[in-house]
Amino acid sequence: MSSAEKYDAAFIETFLLEPKDLAALKYQEVESWDSVGHMALIAALEEAFAIELDIDDIIEFSSYEAGKAILSKYDVKIEPV
Amino acid sequence: MTGLDPTFWLDQPPFAMDAEAKAAALTQTMNALTEWHRQHCPAYARILDVATDADGPVQTLAQVPFIPVRLFKEMDLRSVPEDQVFKTMTSSGTSGQQVSRIFLDRETSALQTKILSRIMGEVIGRKRLPMLVIDSPSVLKDRNAFSARGAGILGFSMFGQNVTYALDDKMNLDLPAIEAFLDRHAGQPVFLFGFTFMIWQHFYKPLQALGQRLAIDQGVLLHGGGWKKLQDEAVSSRDFRATLQDCAGIDRVVNYYGMVEQTGSIFLECEEGFLHAPAYADVIVRDLGDFSTLPPGETGLVEVLSMIPRSYPGHALLTEDLGRIEGLDHCACGRRGTHFTIAGRVARAEVRGCSDTYEAAA
Amino acid sequence: MKPLPDLPLTIRVGGPLGTLDRRPLKPYAEPVLAFLAALSKALLSQAEVREHPDVATFAFWCRAANLARLSAEFDRRHARLGRGLVLHIAPSNVPVNFAYSFAFGLLAGNANLVRIPEGFVQVEIICDAIAALFDRPEHARVASMNRLVRYPRDDAITAALSAECQGRMIWGGDATVAHLKRLPAHPRCVDVAFADRYSLCLLGAEAVLATDDKALAELVRGFFNDSYLFDQNGCSSPHLVLWRGSDASVAAAQQRFWPALERVVQAAYPLADARTVDKFTHLCRTASEVAEVRSATRHGNLIYRIALTALPADIAAHRGQFGTFFEHAAEDLEGLAAIVTERYQTLTCFGVDRQEVVDFIVDRGLPGIDRVVPVGKALDMGVVWDGYMLVEELSRIVHSA
Numbered sequence: 001m002s003s004a005e006k007y008d009a010a011f012i013e014t015f016l017l018e019p020k021d022l023a024a025l026k027y028q029e030v031e032s033w034d035s036v037g038h039m040a041l042i043a044a045l046e047e048a049f050a051i052e053l054d055i056d057d058i059i060e061f062s063s064y065e066a067g068k069a070i071l072s073k074y075d076v077k078i079e080p081v
Numbered sequence: 082m083t084g085l086d087p088t089f090w091l092d093q094p095p096f097a098m099d100a101e102a103k104a105a106a107l108t109q110t111m112n113a114l115t116e117w118h119r120q121h122c123p124a125y126a127r128i129l130d131v132a133t134d135a136d137g138p139v140q141t142l143a144q145v146p147f148i149p150v151r152l153f154k155e156m157d158l159r160s161v162p163e164d165q166v167f168k169t170m171t172s173s174g175t176s177g178q179q180v181s182r183i184f185l186d187r188e189t190s191a192l193q194t195k196i197l198s199r200i201m202g203e204v205i206g207r208k209r210l211p212m213l214v215i216d217s218p219s220v221l222k223d224r225n226a227f228s229a230r231g232a233g234i235l236g237f238s239m240f241g242q243n244v245t246y247a248l249d250d251k252m253n254l255d256l257p258a259i260e261a262f263l264d265r266h267a268g269q270p271v272f273l274f275g276f277t278f279m280i281w282q283h284f285y286k287p288l289q290a291l292g293q294r295l296a297i298d299q300g301v302l303l304h305g306g307g308w309k310k311l312q313d314e315a316v317s318s319r320d321f322r323a324t325l326q327d328c329a330g331i332d333r334v335v336n337y338y339g340m341v342e343q344t345g346s347i348f349l350e351c352e353e354g355f356l357h358a359p360a361y362a363d364v365i366v367r368d369l370g371d372f373s374t375l376p377p378g379e380t381g382l383v384e385v386l387s388m389i390p391r392s393y394p395g396h397a398l399l400t401e402d403l404g405r406i407e408g409l410d411h412c413a414c415g416r417r418g419t420h421f422t423i424a425g426r427v428a429r430a431e432v433r434g435c436s437d438t439y440e441a442a443a
Numbered sequence: 444m445k446p447l448p449d450l451p452l453t454i455r456v457g458g459p460l461g462t463l464d465r466r467p468l469k470p471y472a473e474p475v476l477a478f479l480a481a482l483s484k485a486l487l488s489q490a491e492v493r494e495h496p497d498v499a500t501f502a503f504w505c506r507a508a509n510l511a512r513l514s515a516e517f518d519r520r521h522a523r524l525g526r527g528l529v530l531h532i533a534p535s536n537v538p539v540n541f542a543y544s545f546a547f548g549l550l551a552g553n554a555n556l557v558r559i560p561e562g563f564v565q566v567e568i569i570c571d572a573i574a575a576l577f578d579r580p581e582h583a584r585v586a587s588m589n590r591l592v593r594y595p596r597d598d599a600i601t602a603a604l605s606a607e608c609q610g611r612m613i614w615g616g617d618a619t620v621a622h623l624k625r626l627p628a629h630p631r632c633v634d635v636a637f638a639d640r641y642s643l644c645l646l647g648a649e650a651v652l653a654t655d656d657k658a659l660a661e662l663v664r665g666f667f668n669d670s671y672l673f674d675q676n677g678c679s680s681p682h683l684v685l686w687r688g689s690d691a692s693v694a695a696a697q698q699r700f701w702p703a704l705e706r707v708v709q710a711a712y713p714l715a716d717a718r719t720v721d722k723f724t725h726l727c728r729t730a731s732e733v734a735e736v737r738s739a740t741r742h743g744n745l746i747y748r749i750a751l752t753a754l755p756a757d758i759a760a761h762r763g764q765f766g767t768f769f770e771h772a773a774e775d776l777e778g779l780a781a782i783v784t785e786r787y788q789t790l791t792c793f794g795v796d797r798q799e800v801v802d803f804i805v806d807r808g809l810p811g812i813d814r815v816v817p818v819g820k821a822l823d824m825g826v827v828w829d830g831y832m833l834v835e836e837l838s839r840i841v842h843s844a
Binding site for chain 1: 483484487488492493496499500502503506507508509511512
């Protein structure tokens with residue numbers, strides 16, 4: 001699986017969404033991405049990429065798009081599929 | 082003007098004042114009482130200053146500063162010098178629970194009796210009647226520490242003569258004593274008094290078990306003390322009345338609502354099933370969220386007002402009972418004054434936190 | 444090692460007591476990390492957990508990445524092993540606390556007996572998840588070492604277990620600690636006792652004034668979580684709010700902070716029961732008993748604020764209830780030095796340099812305050828708690844020289 005596929009899968013499986021909903025996805029804008037969902041997402045991403053996110057990055061992880069930039073700091077490159 | 086002087090109130094029949102006139106007069110008395118207690122009870126003065134919105138005389142009964150009735154369980158609040166206290170009443174409570182301590186001087190105690198006698202006139206008339214107390218005389222053994230039960234029995238015994246107890250020292254039905262009492266007063270009106278649950282548990286149930294039916298045809302039964310235990314058994318006020326009529330032939334069963342913290346100004350239940358505020362007292366229902374007043378028909382926390390308390394600051398008390406104002410002045414029973422119903426105790430939620438683990442475990 | 448005696452316990456998770464394996468592991472051992480990570484994953488994937496942020500927070504805490512971080516930070520200058528068997532007496536009125544206590548015991552390498560509370564769905568969710576993992580072969584070693592149990596308050600049982608334990612985690616305040624310490628324990632038993640504590644909050648007035656709406660919302664949400672989630676009854680929930688700043692800026696900051704908090708409380712803390720009466724009674728009593736009380740501001744019955752003319756030295760004896768806060772303003776930290784006793788646990792801060800506060804505590808040798816954390820983090824449990832490094836406390840050193 002490519003990084004982009006793993007990245008999308010974490011969102012899709014955590015929030016039970018369709019791939020088409022991902023691009024515009026923001027924290028707190030769908031019911032499932034609340035503060036509890038956020039923890040599940042972070043745990044899923046950490047596992048998928050075998051990384052440990054800093055607290056500040058967990059807090060700043062506010063959208064699907066913003067998350068890509070954050071992961072790049074951990075040498076995870078999310079290229080378009 | 083109605084101030085601290087109770088004369089005006091003692092001249093009022095209990096259920097004849099119209100709401101507007103009563104509210105105006107009672108507000109004046111409440112203002113006078115608030116000021117009296119502010120000057121004579123330093124702890125109360127601090128509470129007024131800090132915890133209430135009160136700042137001088139108010140315009141309406143709803144604005145009268147109130148304190149929680151629970152406070153009397155946690156603090157000694159007194160508005161007379163200690164040497165003028167001649168009786169200390171305590172609320173009933175199971176062992177381990179804190180009880181209220183209410184300090185009475187002669188003036189307040191006398192006023193309790195006078196006001197209660199005005200209200201009792203509505204129940205039994207102007208004459209004292211032969212009285213059957215549906216309780217055990219052992220409740221009165223310790224005269225120095227009156228429990229609410231003992232104080233209630235003693236207070237109401239004033240309106241009876243030939244006071245007889247229907248239960249023995251062990252709370253068993255004393256049928257011979259009851260029958261002798263009924264023989265002695267055959268054909269006469271008699272007054273029965275007891276606490277709701279005690280009557281149910283120790284009078285009705287044994288009678289039922291014995292298959293015995295009494296014929297107290299001219300009896301008036303006054304009972305109070307709360308419905309909590311009977312609600313657990315799903316017994317309503319209506320069931321209670323029908324049952325007592327059936328097992329003892331009592332036509333008139335009158336429930337009252339009152340508390341040891343405002344002894345004297347009790348609220349009587351009418352034929353329509355509503356509790357009525359007498360002229361000397363009133364009821365306000367407040368929202369649990371902000372203590373704002375609620376209109377008739379809405380359920381909230383019950384506040385009780387009474388013109389009686391002088392030796393302790395108990396003239397405006399927030400209870401822990403939930404209730405609802407049913408109307409003002411226009412009850413079908415013909416009595417004037419605020420009428421209301423009590424829905425029970427406010428729910429006690431489990432308090433969260435990290436203390437008390439091992440001890441609290443079931 | 445001889446098996447544990449048979450005792451009249453209800454085993455909620457795990458096999459019979461007699462089969463408990465008490466051989467210790469080293470701290471942060473592989474089987475333990477794998478088990479806790481699996482537990483985290485199992486809980487976070489449950490839809491039901493969404494309704495229980497406390498369970499989710501625990502699950503998030505024991506996720507693989509966080510455990511890896513904790514393990515990396517663990518001091519390995521000495522070889523260490525779990526002490527043996529640890530008995531956990533968990534609070535009966537906080538649902539998830541038992542799970543943290545259990546995890547600390549596990550991470551240190553111990554076998555654990557955890558007395559769990561009754562009557563919380565959160566407890567059942569976590570126990571069910573643990574039980575399911577215990578059934579899997581890859582967690583057999585961890586399963587063999589641990590039991591989650593229930594038993595009524597019974598000194599005979601607690602004493603029998605204490606005699607077998609090398610460590611006890613005693614939650615529940617002064618009364619419980621005093622009571623359990625009277626029961627004879629194994630001579631090598633280490634007690635980690637969590638006594639009654641008192642906590643407070645320090646807010647920088649200028650920083651509160653400088654917040655934009657979003658930052659303010661986060662601040663008051665954090666303060667709400669610290670205070671109201673456990674009815675202000677958690678040992679780290681604040682009872683006193685100290686404002687740092689000039690009188691004018693404090694007054695302005697209060698105007699910004701409290702109404703914002705009121706909106707959160709309004710939405711999230713229904714108070715339509717006897718707590719309202721308790722709260723008002725408490726306010727009246729405080730008014731008459733604490734001479735330094737100047738005035739009270741009531742935001743409905745949601746927030747009671749009690750302004751003080753001066754900080755009484757025994758302010759910690761006057762705890763708030765259900766959202767009742769004492770307030771005082773000061774230009775510097777000196778006031779802290781006058782009031783802090785060993786009872787003080789958590790200082791939550793906003794708009795204040797936390798390192799400056801820590802330095803102040805250490806330089807002045809204050810007898811209390813074990814945690815200085817941002818507002819919103821008061822209830823965050825961790826391996827450092829109440830002034831203890833728990834994994835270190837619950838493991839022993841195998842020294843070689």
